[in-house]
Amino acid sequence: MSDSKPEGGWQHVQGPDEPTRVTARPIPGRRRRPARGEIEDKRPQRRFWMTLAIVTVVLVAVAAGSGYLVNRLTPATVITETVTPTPTPASWPLALPVTIGEYSRDANEGATPTTGTDGKQTVSATYSRDGKPAAVILLSRPHSDGQQFMQDANMNAVAEVEPGWCGISGDNNLDACVVIRDGTAVLVLAMADFSRTELMELTVQVADQVDG
Known part of the structure; x- marks a missing residue:
């Protein structure tokens, strides 16, 4: 039997002593690991969201601390009521001497x-x-x-x-x-x-x- 050759070229024929090459095939159900470039592309996004979260926490803490200091340092409003003293009743008659x-x-x-x-x-x-x-x-x-x-x-x-x-x-x-x-x-x-x-x-x- 003669091996068929493709037109315009030759085809490699595996020898008896040459190890058999196995072509890797994807395993069904297993996720493909992301390429290194994809991981590097996502790192700036993670740093952005982490920075935003830290800044938000710091702002909330500063606002709470400022409110506490304002309440501590602002003197309490004192409401005073003006009480008019009641005159002491006189024991003598309201009359003018001659x-x-x-x-x-x-x-x-x-x-x-x-x-x-x-x-x-x-x-x-x-x-x-x-x-x-x-x-x-x-x-x-x-x-x-x-x-x-x-x-x-x-x-x-x-x-x-x-x-x-x-x-x-x-x-x-x-x-x-x-x-x-x-x-x-x-x-x-x-x-x-x-x-x-x-x-x-x-x-x-x-x-x-x-x-x-």
Whole structure:
């Protein structure tokens, strides 16, 4: 039998002493190992995702730490409530004496207090000295803050003068001083020539006499 040869060439014939060549065939069901080039191509993607994950964790940690420090370093807001003290009820009647030192009033004036729409009681009278009007004296209760009383009474340029407050009436531009005694405002409005010191002394004198 003659071996057939391909056209235009020759064909190798295996000798008796030459080992038999076996052509490797893929085993069914076994995955082909990726080529080295494919592995190297995937490494940059893995590094990218790992870096992104690390950066995300660091940012979350920094944000949490910043929030903690802000809460620790920011002083807590303190809410304070302004409590207006309740005036101590006076044990003496709201009435003006007929005479206070060298000052006197008409017996028919300033004997009975009136009650305003705000519930406060007030009594006032004009006092004269040497037959001339010298001051208007007013008592009003309940009050606990002399400065606030002066503002409510339309007094301007209110200043503290121990032991009370003095100002200028916005109605008639006259000086006036007030002291708070047992929850009662004792006000003296000058109609004659008084210094602030003299006017406050007269106010204290009136307060000492009316509270008995």
